[in-house]
Amino acid sequence: MGVLTFPTPTAEGALKGASPDPVPSPLGAPGFDALVSRYRRPLLSFFQRRAVGVEDAEDLTQEVFMRLSRRFSRLHWGNPDGLIFTVAANALVDHERHERSRRRGHHVEVDPALPAEEPSAEAAVSGRERLRTLVAALDTLHPNVKAVFVLCRFENLSQAEAAARLGLSVSAVEKHMMTAMARLRQALGSQHDA
Incomplete structure (x- = not known):
């Protein structure tokens, strides 16, 4: 406008x-x-x-x-x-x-008599470590790649909407998403191997 x-x-x-x-x-x-x-x-x-x-x-x-x-x-x-x-x-x-x-x-109340399914201490620690790894991997991404990932995954914008907001082409946004996903998979894979 x-x-x-x-x-x-x-x-x-x-x-x-x-x-x-x-x-x-x-x-x-x-x-x-x-x-x-x-x-x-x-x-x-x-x-x-x-x-x-x-x-x-x-x-x-x-x-x-x-x-x-x-x-x-x-x-x-x-x-x-x-x-x-x-x-x-x-x-x-x-x-x-x-x-x-x-x-x-409109939500249904949870029956307090049902057993709570809380994660074990090991699962909680593992989840926190995985989150730290993902955040660290996000911080290593190029600013445009990170911006595309955040808009599409956290703000739930379509790739076309993210492209319009960032002034990029839709194909550039698609490539940035593939780059981000590959980098995050790689970071989680290296954490799992360690």
Whole structure:
């Protein structure tokens, strides 16, 4: 998305050719109505691409505009795209957190009379050592390879989404994933052989 430019304020403080906004605009800030009309569709797309239903995407878009309207005159508008999509990402995190807490009541309680299947001390130590080996192996990867692995495995992005976020081709992301997986397998294999 490109940089958004807005009409500049006149000496009197009103936008040239625009009707007065219900929310006062600080110097350099877009009019709130212009902001809503410019970003409504991109925000809906942003939320729907993240597996949010149409109704929730509408609600989250409204939430973003509500959050912006509360602090509109105090916000820095040097990068409106970054500001708006940062607010959108935060709203999405809050929404997902709320959804997880709502689903807690749907879980079945574990019967305390059932024996707990805890790992043995040896298995726990082995697991910690394996984790240390994997983290050390990750730290030896090229930054692009590591970034691709983290986005695909820990943030659950598709390879196409990771490519878009990192500015790489999908084939480069595929190669980086193969490199990362081979290096991690190699590290675990050498730990097992030792």
